[in-house]
Amino acid sequence: MNIRRWIVLALFPVVLFAMSMQAQSQPPSAPEISEKSESAPVAVKPDLTYVRPTPRTTVKRYAFDAFGPYAFAGTAVVAGLDQATNTPPEWKQGFGGYGYHFGSDFGIALVGTTARYGLAKALKEDTSYYHCECRGVFPRMRHAVLSTFTARRGESGGRVFSFPALVAPYAGVTTAVYGWYPNRYGVKDALRMGNYSLLESVGGNIALEFLYKGPNTLMAHVRLNRARGASDSSMNP
Numbered sequence: 001m002n003i004r005r006w007i008v009l010a011l012f013p014v015v016l017f018a019m020s021m022q023a024q025s026q027p028p029s030a031p032e033i034s035e036k037s038e039s040a041p042v043a044v045k046p047d048l049t050y051v052r053p054t055p056r057t058t059v060k061r062y063a064f065d066a067f068g069p070y071a072f073a074g075t076a077v078v079a080g081l082d083q084a085t086n087t088p089p090e091w092k093q094g095f096g097g098y099g100y101h102f103g104s105d106f107g108i109a110l111v112g113t114t115a116r117y118g119l120a121k122a123l124k125e126d127t128s129y130y131h132c133e134c135r136g137v138f139p140r141m142r143h144a145v146l147s148t149f150t151a152r153r154g155e156s157g158g159r160v161f162s163f164p165a166l167v168a169p170y171a172g173v174t175t176a177v178y179g180w181y182p183n184r185y186g187v188k189d190a191l192r193m194g195n196y197s198l199l200e201s202v203g204g205n206i207a208l209e210f211l212y213k214g215p216n217t218l219m220a221h222v223r224l225n226r227a228r229g230a231s232d233s234s235m236n237p
Contacts, residue, residue: 050157053126058117061128066113074204075106090182104176112172112197119164125151127165129208144209148202169201170194 053061065071079101083093091100120127130152132143151162173193177185 108172112168115171116168127151144205169197
C-alpha cells in the first residue's frame, strides 16, 4: 500500500488548504455588512440557475459512473497499483493475479457508486459534480475538494453536507473485506482502505474540475451538467 500512502500524503495538504480557504471565505457578520453598506455600495452577484436532474438523467449518470469508460480505466490503474504492491499477497502475480485485482477493484467501485446513488436518492440529494464558475487555481481547488463531502438538495440546489458521499467510499471496501478478501482482513483494514478511497475521490473531483474541456468532450459526461446551466460559483447555497 506504499503507493496509495504517497497519494494520501500528497492530497492531504490539499484538503487542509481547501478547508482553510473555506473558513477564510465565510460571509461577514451582520454588523460588518451594515458598516460596509454605510461606507460604500456593495455589488450583488446574481444567483446562478440550478437545474435539478430528472430521474432519467440520474440513471444515465449512474450507468456512466458505474460502467462507463472511466470506470474501467480507473479500475485498470488501481488494479495495476494493487498488483505492483502485491496487495493482498494471496492473489499473487501474473495475469491471473491481475484478474483478481481487477475484479475486486471493479466490485469495490460498483458497490461504492451504487451506495452513493442509492442513499442520495433516499435522502433526495444530488451528488453529481458541478463545475465551478469561479476563477483561479485555489478557489477551484477548494470547490473540488469540498464537493467531495457535499451535495445539492431541493429544487433550489442548496449545498449541504452529504452523508452518501462520505459513506460510499467505505461501503465498497467494507463489502470487499467481508465478501472476497482473505479472512485475515477486518474492520481496521476496511477503515484504512476506505480512507484511501475517500482521498481518491478527492483526486477524481480535482481531475474533473481541471481536465474538463467543454460539453462536447468525453469528460463532460462524468457527473457534469454545465451545459444545462447547473453550475456553481461558490460552495455556498
